[in-house]
Amino acid sequence: MTADPITTMFLPIALGIIMFGLGLSLRVDDFTRVLRYPRAVLVALACQMLILPAAGVGIAHLFGLPPVLAVGLMLLAASPGGTSANLYSHLSHGDVALNITLTAVNSVLAMITIPIIVNLSMLHFMEQGQSLPLQYQKVIELFMIVLGPVLLGMLLNAWRPKFAAVMSKPVKLLSVVVLLAVIGVALFKGRGAIGSYFAVLAPACLAFNLLSLAVGYGVPRLLKLNERQSIAIGMEIGIHNGTLAIAIALSPLMLNNSDMAMPAVVYSGFMFFTAAAFGFWVNRKGRVGSAIVSNS
Template identity: 65%
Template structure:
C-alpha cells in the first residue's frame, strides 16, 4: 500500500488536535494527585497495563484472528483511555478527577508500553517478513505526536486559563469530527478486508470491550475502592483511545497497515453504546445503594 499525501499529512494533524484537546483539560495537579491518592491510580493502571493486554491476547487467540487483526487488537489494548471517559464517568456519578488523573498518567506511560506491546505482538503473530517493528526512532515519533500537543495544551491552560476554557469545548467537537473522519478513512482504505472480517472482529471487539468494563469495575471493588472510583476506572479502561491506535496503524511513518486499524475502528463505535449501557447499570446500582442507606 502506498501512502497518500492525505494520510501522511492528515493523520498527524488530526491526532495532534485531539491530543491538544486532552492537554487543555489537564493541569500539573492531575499528576500530583497520584501521590495523594496512589491506591486507585495504581489499581487502574494495573488493570490497564497488565490485565487488559493479557485478556486481549487470549481473545485474539481464541477468535483465531488473522495476524494483522490480532496485532491491531493488541495495539488497541495498549492504548490509553479516551477523553470521552471523563464525560461518561460524570454521567454515571464516577470520580471524574480520578479519570483525568488516569488519562494523564496513562498517556505518558503508554508512550513506552505501546511500542513494547506492539513489538511483542508483531513478533508473535506475524512472520519475520511481515513484521515491521517499532524501533527507537519511531518510538520518539510516537512520543512527539502524542505528548507534544498535550504539553502545548497544558501550557496554554496554565498561562491563558480563560482562552483554554473557551477553546476546550470547540476542540472537543473538532476532535469528535476528526475521530469520525479517521474511522471512515481506516474503513475506506481497506474496505474489502473490513467487510470480510467485520463479523468476527466485531465479536472480538465487543467481547474485549465488555470484559474491559467488567475488569475496570469489579477489580477495584475487590480492592475495596469506592463505587465512584470503580465507575471511573471502569469507564477509563472500557473507553480506549481508538483514535491513537488507528493513527499509529495507518501512519506511513509507523505501522502503515490499514488492516491493523480495523479493530480500533470497530471498537470506537461499539464502546459508546456499551459505555452508555454500563453507565445506566451503575446508575441503577447507585440508586439502590442510596435507597438502602436512606
C-alpha cells in the same frame, strides 16, 4: 502498503488536534494528584497495562483472529483511555478527578508501553518478515506527535487559562469531527477487507469491550476501592483512545497497515453504547442499594 501523501499529513495533524484538546483540559495538578490516589492509580495501571494485554491475547486466540487483526487488537489494548471517559464517568457519578489523572498519566506512559506491547504482539502472532515493528525512531516520532500537542495545550492552559477555556469548546467539537474523519479514512483504506473481517471482529471486539469494562470496575471493587473510584476506572479502561490506535496503525510514519486499524474502528462503534449501558447499570445498582439501606 505504499505511503499516501494525504494520509501522511492528515493523521499526525488529526492526532495533534485531539491531543491538543486533551492538553487544554489538563494542569500539572492532574499529575501530582496521583499522590492523593496512589492505590487507585496503581490498580488502574495494573488493569490497563497487565490484565488488558493478557485478555487481548486470550480473546485473539479464542476467536481465531488472523495475525494482523490480533496485533491490531493488542494495539487497541495498549492504547490509553479516551477523553470521553471523563464525560461518561461524570454522567455515571464516578470520580471524574481520578479519571482526569488517569488520562494524563496513561497518555504519557502509553508512549512507552504501546511500542513494547505492539512489538511483542508481532513476535507472538506474526511470522518473521510479515510486518515491521515500531522502530526506536518511530517511537520518538510518536512522542512528538502525541505529547507535543498535549504539552502545548497544558502550557496555554497555564499561561492563558481564560483563553484556554474559550478555546476548549471549539477544539472539543473539532476533535469529534476529526475522530469521525479518522474513522472514515480507516474504513476507506480498509474497504476491501472490512466486509470479510467484520464477522470475526465484531464478536471479538464486543467481548473485549465488555471484558474491559468488567475488569475496570470489578478488579477495583474486589480490592476494596470505593464505588466512585471503581466507576471511574471502569470507564477509563473500557473507553479506549481509538483515534490514537487508528492513527498509529494507518500512519506511514508508524505501522502503515490499514488492517491493523480495523479492531479500533469496530471497537469504537461499540464502546460508547456499552459504556452508556454500564453507567445505567451502576447508577441503577446504586439506587437499589440506597433504597434497601433506607428501608432497613
